[in-house]
Amino acid sequence: MEIAKLAVSPDPNRKPFYDGDKGASYKFKCPNCRTKNVIPFEVLLHATWNWKENLDSDVRKEIDLKFGLSPTGKSHEGGWTCINFVDCKSCASKLVSYIGFNEYYNTVYRLTEQGLAQVKT
Numbered sequence: 001m002e003i004a005k006l007a008v009s010p011d012p013n014r015k016p017f018y019d020g021d022k023g024a025s026y027k028f029k030c031p032n033c034r035t036k037n038v039i040p041f042e043v044l045l046h047a048t049w050n051w052k053e054n055l056d057s058d059v060r061k062e063i064d065l066k067f068g069l070s071p072t073g074k075s076h077e078g079g080w081t082c083i084n085f086v087d088c089k090s091c092a093s094k095l096v097s098y099i100g101f102n103e104y105y106n107t108v109y110r111l112t113e114q115g116l117a118q119v120k121t
């Protein structure tokens with residue numbers, strides 16, 4: 001697996017797209033066809049704890065390298081790293097999303113877009 005040029009690059013100072021106690025889905029435009037795609041909040045929540053499972057070490061390395069992830073598991077803005085693979089619902093491009101997931105108080109969340117790219121297979 002190879003990650004193409006990043007459409008969204010990590011930025012420690014990026015403002016969160018959500019801050020509150022309900023959680024929110026992540027809405028983004030496909031870098032290839034601009035169609036709006038959605039990752040539900042429940043998927044983000046789950047992936048924050050489980051994204052490393054079932055990934056080959058090569059894939060892990062590529063994600064670490066291209067997104068510049070910290071070995072501590074912390075995201076760029078100080079939350080936790082949340083990685084999801086999504087197929088664009090319109091053009092079927094394989095995409096990888098990186099969200100900073102910060103539960104900074106019990107069930108209060110700050111969600112920040114930190115990376116988006118197409119995956120070359």
Ligand SMILES: [Zn+2]
Nearest residue numbers: 030033088091
């Ligand atoms: Zn697309």
